[in-house]
Amino acid sequence: MDEVLHRLEGGVSWITLNRPEAMNAVTWEQREHVIALLAEASADPAVRAVVLTATGAGFCAGADLRSQPPATPTAPPAPAPAPRLAGDVSRMIRLGAQRLITAVLDCEKPVIAAVNGTAAGIGAHLALACDLVIAAEGARFIEVFVRRGLVPDGGGAYLLPRLLGPQKAKELLFFGDAVPAEEAARLGLVNKVVPADGLEGTARAWAERLAAGPTRALALTKQLVNASLDSDRATALAAEATAQELNMTTADANEGVASFRERRTPKYRGH
CATH class of the missing domain: 3.90.226.10 (2-enoyl-CoA Hydratase; Chain A, domain 1)
Known part of the structure; x- marks a missing residue:
């Protein structure tokens, strides 16, 4: 199993x-x-x-x-445990x-x-x-x-x-x-x-x-939120601006903006 x-x-x-x-x-x-x-x-x-x-x-x-x-053909089963070292x-x-x-x-x-x-x-x-x-x-x-x-x-x-x-x-x-x-x-x-x-x-x-969402935008958002917990304000805001710069090169970001302008539901493809 x-x-x-x-x-x-x-x-x-x-x-x-x-x-x-x-x-x-x-x-x-x-x-x-x-x-x-x-x-x-x-x-x-x-x-x-x-x-x-x-x-x-x-x-x-x-x-x-x-x-x-697990043991492998090139790595036989481990011997009896040795004393633990620092x-x-x-x-x-x-x-x-x-x-x-x-x-x-x-x-x-x-x-x-x-x-x-x-x-x-x-x-x-x-x-x-x-x-x-x-x-x-x-x-x-x-x-x-x-x-x-x-x-x-x-x-x-x-x-x-x-x-x-x-x-x-x-x-x-x-x-x-x-x-x-x-x-x-x-x-x-x-x-x-x-x-x-x-x-x-x-x-x-x-x-x-x-x-069904904008996959790269979600990845960058996850990264921003996780990093913000260990960042000061200036670092977090700089990371946010850089993430948006990167995200705007994706097809999904362009689709999101275009769908807003055309008043339709966006169709995100994950890239």
């Missing part, structure tokens, strides 16, 4: 975690597959939006700490959880998280890194790290203060309490909460709207 399901449908790349028996705890193979699919979405003009979701009762229960890179853990996090989260943040196409169930640890960060988050009514978000005596990784201490402000972020990170979908929506972590049987349909409707 494929641990990551993928299909391209109507300009939308559907990426589905598929280890329901493990609440979709992310393995090494799944992580690398998702990262590769997000990179492909950025490069493929046929992809104009992405939906990230999962099968079963959980969205993602975090990282599967038991998983290891730098080993930080390297593992940089090359693992952080690469997964930045792959979502840096994807040039808008990414929707369709959260079908519990999103814990890196699973919560995977959802919150997406551009839009739709959650089923029974979904929960849990900053589980503190329960294990760990520091949040995978961008948690970066994402949460920007979404919630520092005080509320510290509350979630310090206590590790489960946040139900409705509360997550009230806090601004989730855009929309829907019944479980309406999750895929809502995600499809939103993704199809994005896929």
Whole structure:
């Protein structure tokens, strides 16, 4: 059984975690597959939006700490673990959880998280890194790290203060309490909460709207918003002007202006 399901449908790349028996705890193979699919979405003009979701009762229960890179003909199975050295853990996090989260943040196409169930640890960060988050009514978000005596990784201490402000972020990170979908929506972590049987349909409707939009303008808008959180005003305004300069070279921008002048609905082609 494929641990990551993928299909391209109507300009939308559907990426589905598929280890329901493990609440979709992310393995090494799944992580690398998702990262590769997000990179492909950025490069493929046929992809104009992405939906990230999962099968079963959980969205993602975090990282599967038991998983290891697969053996290959040129790389035999790893020997018994050697004593941990200084730098080993930080390297593992940089090359693992952080690469997964930045792959979502840096994807040039808008990414929707369709959260079908519990999103814990890196699973919560995977959802919150997406551009839009739709959650089923029974979904929960849990900053589980503190329960294990760990520091949040995978961008948690970066994402949460920007979404919630520092005080509320510290509350979630310090206590590790489960946040139900409705509360997550009230806090601004989730855009929309829907019944479980309406999750895929809502995600499809939103993704199809994005896929029919001006793809390059959306990519530049995503880049501007993400960068603005770490920029001063002058830098943000300069980036905005440059982005608009670049965008005005696209066919979709010309179509948008022409359709306004001609009082008709624009037909965007994604370039």
